[in-house]
Amino acid sequence: MSKTPIVDIFNSKFALGSQVTVKGWIRTRRDSKAGISFLNIYDGSCFDPIQAVVPAELENYTSDVLNLSAGCSVAVTGELVESPGKGQQFELQATKVEVHGFVQDPDTYPMSAKRHSIEYMREHAHLRPRTNMFGAVTRVRNCLSHAIHNFFYERGFNWISTPIITGSDCEGAGEMFQVSTLDLENLPRDEQGKIDYKKDFFGKETFLTVSGQLNAETYACALSNVYTFGPTFRAENSNTTRHLAEFWMVEPEIAFADLSDAAQLAEDMLKYVFNAVLTERADDMAFFAERVDKEAITRLQNMVSSEFVRMDYTDAIDILQKCDKTFEYPVEWGVDLQSEHERYLAEEHVGAPIILQNYPKDIKAFYMKLNEDGKTVAAMDVLAPGIGEIIGGSQREEDLAALDKRLEEMGLDKEDYSWYRDLRKYGTVPHAGFGLGFERLVSYVTGVQNIRDVIAFPRAPGTAEF
Ligand code: 4AD
Numbered sequence: 107m108s109k110t111p112i113v114d115i116f117n118s119k120f121a122l123g124s125q126v127t128v129k130g131w132i133r134t135r136r137d138s139k140a141g142i143s144f145l146n147i148y149d150g151s152c153f154d155p156i157q158a159v160v161p162a163e164l165e166n167y168t169s170d171v172l173n174l175s176a177g178c179s180v181a182v183t184g185e186l187v188e189s190p191g192k193g194q195q196f197e198l199q200a201t202k203v204e205v206h207g208f209v210q211d212p213d214t215y216p217m218s219a220k221r222h223s224i225e226y227m228r229e230h231a232h233l234r235p236r237t238n239m240f241g242a243v244t245r246v247r248n249c250l251s252h253a254i255h256n257f258f259y260e261r262g263f264n265w266i267s268t269p270i271i272t273g274s275d276c277e278g279a280g281e282m283f284q285v286s287t288l289d290l291e292n293l294p295r296d297e298q299g300k301i302d303y304k305k306d307f308f309g310k311e312t313f314l315t316v317s318g319q320l321n322a323e324t325y326a327c328a329l330s331n332v333y334t335f336g337p338t339f340r341a342e343n344s345n346t347t348r349h350l351a352e353f354w355m356v357e358p359e360i361a362f363a364d365l366s367d368a369a370q371l372a373e374d375m376l377k378y379v380f381n382a383v384l385t386e387r388a389d390d391m392a393f394f395a396e397r398v399d400k401e402a403i404t405r406l407q408n409m410v411s412s413e414f415v416r417m418d419y420t421d422a423i424d425i426l427q428k429c430d431k432t433f434e435y436p437v438e439w440g441v442d443l444q445s446e447h448e449r450y451l452a453e454e455h456v457g458a459p460i461i462l463q464n465y466p467k468d469i470k471a472f473y474m475k476l477n478e479d480g481k482t483v484a485a486m487d488v489l490a491p492g493i494g495e496i497i498g499g500s501q502r503e504e505d506l507a508a509l510d511k512r513l514e515e516m517g518l519d520k521e522d523y524s525w526y527r528d529l530r531k532y533g534t535v536p537h538a539g540f541g542l543g544f545e546r547l548v549s550y551v552t553g554v555q556n557i558r559d560v561i562a563f564p565r566a567p568g569t570a571e572f
Contacts, residue, residue, distance in 0.1 A: 109181070113151035115196055120186055127183040128156060128198060131236065134219050135174045143171050145203075147182060150241055153389035157189065158182045158198040170205045175212035176219040177236065180205055224559055231563055231572045239397070242390035243560055246383055247548050253382035254335060254356055257375050263331040263358060268318030270337065273310055274523065276320050277471050278516060281342045282313035283351075314339035317541060318357050320473070320526050323502060326359035326537050327529045333358040335544075345567050347556040348445065348494070350545060352565035359539035365475075365484040365501040368538035369461045372488050372497050373414045375542070376459075380406040383551055399553025405492065406551065414459045419482065422451055422462055429455070442469045448487075448494035460489045472512045473526075474500040475536075486540065493550045499540020506530035 109129040110120065120126055130149030137143045141162035148155040160171050160182075174180065184200040191197070209215045217236045227234040234240045258265065271285050287307040288294070294305040303311040318334035325332045338355045358375075360367060384391065384406055394402040426437040426447055431454075435444045443451075443462075452460050464482045467474070474483035488497035503509045509530055513520050520527065548560040558564035563572045 111151040112149050112156045115156060115186060116152060116154065122186055122188060124186045125183065126186055126198065127181055128158070129181045132174050132176055132178045132180060134176065137172065145174065145182065147180065153242060153393055156196065156198060157191065157194060158184060158200045160200040160203055164200070164203060166203065171203055173208065174205070175209050177209040177215050177217060178205060179207045224556070228558060238393060242393050243548065243552055243554060246387050246390050246552055247560065249383050249387045250379050250547060250551065253379040257378045258333050258358065261331065263333050264325070264329050266322055266325045266332045266334050268315070268321035268334045268336065270315055271312050272315045273312055274320060275313065276317040278518060281340045282316055283339050283341045285312045285314060316340055317355060319359065319539060319541065322357055322359040322539065323529060323537065326361045327535060330361045343567050348546065350557055350561065350564055350566055353561070354544035356542040356544055357539060359537060361535050361537045363538045364536055365463060365486060365538055368499050368501065368540050369416065369463070369486055372461065372499065372540050377410050380410050394552045402553040409459060412458045414461050415456050416461050416463060418463055419465045425451065425455055440466050440468065445494045448489045452489040452491040452494070457491065459491065462487045462489055472516045472518060473502050475503045476508055490550055493546060496546040496550060497540050497542045499538065501536065501538040504530060504534045504536050506534070
């Protein structure tokens with residue numbers, strides 16, 4: 107069943123006069139008094155639909171064409187001609203219209219051609235891919251993920267598929283979903299009456315991973331430059347526009363590298379993917395700039411041309427304390443920065459992306475390298491104007507004694523991390539890396555405010571439909 111993607115027509119892969127068959131769905135139908143119908147057809151291959159001009163002479167004109175409404179699936183064959191209409195270069199002079207599926211009861215079709223609120227679309231997550239908005243989000247997301255893979259491939263990184271089911275809590279925050287195959291009716295109990303997870307499938311407690319980092323480190327300590335790109339899970343009860351319980355994370359890990367190497371990699375990667383989306387998805391970005399956020403394009407252009415500002419956590423605290431803004435959460439050295447603080451720094455104080463570095467050790471994970479001051483660790487967050495943190499990373503503690511001390515201080519069992527400690531025992535090497543929250547990136551690029559609207563089927567507290 108051959109078909110011509112609409113994008114190929116708009117990219118002039120077919121000469122005027124060619125016979126083509128477009129297969130897609132009706133967005134709108136308009137009938138002229140002269141007995142001609144105009145069908146707007148989309149197939150998802152690009153933002154714009156193509157117009158098919160259908161003459162009343164077609165044998166199924168009255169029976170089929172005049173019954174077409176938004177959402178009907180069709181195959182339209184015809185000659186490619188120059189369009190006399192404004193804003194469109196080509197149209198199809200239809201010689202055949204084949205209907206694959208009508209929309210039953212068009213009056214109640216949930217994705218009718220009128221504009222729907224984003225909340226309404228979220229409630230119809232199985233049908234929202236049909237809207238302009240979600241078509242555009244999907245293509246931009248696809249472009250970004252390819253650009254990420256291309257960026258690392260061009261630099262010789264190996265992509266590592268790290269496990270989704272894991273026994274270790276990378277972030278040590280205890281925000282993990284437990285994986286269990288236990289029979290809930292007959293839970294096995296130990297002598298103290300506690301559930302005996304060792305009787306489960308894996309012979310130990312297992313969870314959905316919060317990050318592939320620890321596994322990625324094992325490969326960086328052999329192949330030098332690697333990255334993971336996969337789903338991660340957080341059982342944090344954060345009902346915000348920036349948090350998901352299931353999100354995708356990009357995590358490069360580089361050997362013989364320190365914090366500033368990781369920061370430079372983060373800046374280069376972001377600029378690379380912003381450039382890609384500006385050139386490859388200009389149609390969708392124009393839509394976001396017109397309908398969602400008028401800064402969508404200029405923000406990315408500014409990011410590409412500006413130097414990311416490096417700033418120490420300690421200096422950031424000083425700036426926040428001295429500024430005349432009142433924050434909901436008070437600021438003092440040692441606190442974790444809230445979104446309001448991050449936004450102030452990136453949007454109002456600097457007006458450019460910031461790489462904030464050297465955080466207090468007590469608010470960061472066990473694996474981060476302790477700085478010489480004994481108080482801070484070589485950690486970084488990339489704060490983007492308009493969204494706050496999109497990247498978190500660090501130089502890793504490569505010294506076994508220092509790592510063991512941190513594990514102990516944080517009440518973590520050394521035995522649970524024995525394989526991770528082996529990396530420090532056998533040919534240890536300075537290494538660093540970061541994690542980019544992929545949906546935060548898509549949200550930033552498109553200007554779509556709620557992270558639940560940049561992933562196909564969002565998972566959040568109380569939300570696991572579809
Ligand atoms: O700062 P985080 O927790 O860092 C890590 O997981 C490290 N192991 C990464 C590494 O160094 N390899 O998370 C990294 C990024 C955040 O900056 C944010 O963009 C995103 O992941 N993120 C979330 N995105 C959506 N929903 C959530 N609940 C998120 N939690 C973190």
